[in-house]
Amino acid sequence: MSRTLLLQQVLNGLAIGSVYAIFALGYTLIFSVLRIINFTHGAIFTLGAYATYVLTGSQLGINGLLAGATLPIRLPFVLALLGGSVVAAICAVIVERLAFRPLRMVGADPLLTLVSSLGVAVALVNITQYLFGAEPYSYPDPLSRLPSAVNFGSASQPVLVRTVQVVIFGVSMVMLGLLSYLMNATRTGKALRAVAEDITTSSLLGIDTDRLILLTFVISGFLGGVTGTLIGLSVGIAGPYFGIAFGLKGLAVIVLGGLGDIPGAVVGGLVIGLAEAFVPSQYIAYREAVPFALLFIVLLARPQGLLGRAQVQKV
């Protein structure tokens, strides 16, 4: 394999992978603190993307309840991104209060919470469709003045990566850094890890577990909103279901990296991205099965994932 092709495929893998990674970060954060799989992440991600769209002052299409509506304000993209992510965070909190907290209060099985999150995700996606209609939307492009792709090779042997994907990669690294800093170097982070370890003991020790869980959802929702918007920037908002497709692959990512492990989410994402990029051309039809085949193998061989610690069975 020529060096150019190899480099191209590696960069492709990193590009594809950083999209998965950035999605998985919010996903795995919830798992790390609450030990639940939160399927609503995909729906919140979608809502965040739509919220940013509305905040850029763009107009909604004719289908859906809010047909033709526009906000009177028109924010520049970065502000709209932040605003949209705040909206996503608020939605995440509402979901937590209404759907997850009652289950937590009665000590429900995590599998029950998983099913509940599925129900909420279905409801949210359809509410989104009801409000915004099913047509695709596209942001006024803030990167339009930059070239559409970055050349990592030479002029004669170009190795191109789309600019927006370079941005996404960069943002995923920044987010990883911020989250790791939060979890490892701040008091709040230590408190979050305590809650993850044992929620009852933590509250007995005086930690306000309720508030911390709320914080977890705020961060995860905000991350979801940022992710949704960035991916929407890269590929347009494909429709209300556009977050759901990430939900299942996201599972493969977080298990591969190690459930609840934050750097693991990024590692998992990049590994799966690379695996997908290296599928030989003639087998491309099976590309879709690659993340799940990896998931299955990892579960059988090393369930704690690449970076997780082996779970000791407590008797």
Place this chain on the structure above:
Amino acid sequence: MLTRRLGVVISLLAVVLLGGALVGRAADPPIPIGISVAQTGPVALAGQEQVLGAQIAEEYFNKQGGVNGRPIKLVFQDAGSDEPTAINAFQNQINVAKVVGIVGPSLSQQAFAADPFAVRAKVPVIGPSNTAKGIPQIGEFVSRVSSPVAIVAPNAVKAAMDINKNLKKVAVLYAQNDAFNKSETETFQQAVKDLKLDLATVQTFQTTDTDFTAQITNVLNVKPDLVIISGLQVDGANLIKQLRDLGYQGLIVGGNGVNTAAIYPICKAKCDGVLIAQAYSPAYKSKINDEFKSMYKDRQKKDPPQFSAQSFAGVQVFVEALRALDKKSPIAKMDLATLRVDLNKQLISGTYDTPLGEISFTTGPGMGGEIVQKQSYVAQIRMDPDGTKGTFVFVK
């Protein structure tokens, strides 16, 4: 307590199911035509466009006096994006709404599941967007106004060859999880072989995919002169955009699935120059197409997409067949069963001047009407420099 709750729930369900069945519409003056397309679920984007086309048709034909003075009334029952919902929708249309005919469903797979129910009940069905092989063969009551692309595909490739006289290598991409596109790509690939071009690679993707980096790398590796894409609006548009972003400068031919202005927001200026094999063209000049286009533009401020034109044509076929049938023998005097059977016979034998062009049907033993479409179109997209507005310009 729980038992009572459960009992209430079950009795409520029973009442509702019974009620829904019994409270039908009794002998309404307007003639009911059923529209069962994907109003919810992942296919809703296509479904929404189909609903719009049908609504415009209702308005248009009722303005003309409907069926010889009697208005039509469209009955919408969501067929969802899955097979069982489509079946349930059809059952409702046939037995509760008591429609004279159904336009739908959106997907070929749904048609394979639901159409047999209509055949058994002897109710005519017109498929607005079912292009897989074998649809009219499901039964005598199944017809379609969606052309199976067999004629248009080679024309689009030929148009590309006219633009680039040295065209030799072709790369084909298609959505493997969609019946529409799987059928279409087989036609395109056959056309490439028939035209003695070199089919350098075939890549697949899913309609739900948004990132095509891996496939594009494989495509660019074989250095094609032409890329043929069979996908739906969003995935197709993203594929076009990413191909251009990553440096592909050759020709692109898109299939029916991207034959819509809905791709403009996604690929923007990069949509420019794409050749589209169309079963419908907004640029086609005819009285009815001009009126349809202007009614559509009033509501949506852009050109009508193929899905809307096809559902309009579906309703039109029913209306005009009803008119012709009524002239032969007054339909007000027919009972519903006879009306449905006679309507089916009538619609297959007619010729219609629709926004799609002039259409008629061929049939055979055991099958309904397979569309014969006189016009086929190849167009090229021309975008404004700022990438917000575009038009389809005829090539042939």
Place this chain on the structure above:
Amino acid sequence: MATFLATYDFLLVSMVLAAALALTLYLPLMAGQLSVASPGFYALGGYTAAILSTKVFHHPAPGLYPVSLVLVEIVVAAVVSGVLGLAVGIPALRLRGIFLALATIAFVQILGVVALNLDVTGGAIGIFGIPQPFSSQMQYMWLAIPLLVVSMLFVARLEPTRAGRALVALREDELAAAAMGVNPTYHKVLAFTASAVLAGAVGAISAHFINTWNSRQGTFDTSVNLMAFVLVGGSRTFVGPVVGGLVLTALPEALRGIAGLGGLPTWFAEFLRDGRLIIFGVLIAVGTIFFPQGLITPALLRRLAGRRRPAAR
């Protein structure tokens, strides 16, 4: 009444088949295992029947397809699913809790991609024109109801046997059960394989029932529905999933029916019709909070039985 049956015959049979499919989730759950692999076996069963009836068994064109051949297909589908169930179950069932759930999700996704790519399964278009053994949909009850009843009887009979008690012991505390001599893997694989066999049989009937089969049948969405059936219907007794399957399958269509009743304000009727999925999702979420053991609980059943005779304590 005739209109009711004509409109809802498909729905009624779907309800019965869904109830049987719900039991396929219940079986591994008896051992405390959440496995959502049954949609994969359901798909496999459907494809088996579809391929056999369209490509292998040739029958004279007009006239109904012989029911005996359908029964043969059901048996073949059940056997094929059972074999695959064993092959997948033995390695996979060493996993616990959420890990098993995830492995089964992966399994279903992989099967889906394979189904899209094989020629024999027809790719995205699938297999269509599957012959009908009955002249009316209601007659499918001749297949569906016995299947449901036999499965219910199987589970009911299983519970008091040694194997059944072993499963419950595993659900309560796997470590303790193993310490007491219960072989966990053997029993878990038993439940998993039984579930696969049943799912394959339901799939075989469904392929004929909906006239066509493709990779869109038996997906993760089906798993979501099954989870809803069991968790809302009742996860502690086999009656629960059956009731859950019946009620929740009818629900979206009941909402469609309510929307069709005259006299409702238009926006509300439209919401009921198009917002079915929203209502469904909310109901699942609410159900997990207010009915965590589902609607049908062992306590409820005991009370119902207790009304007829005093409970022996």
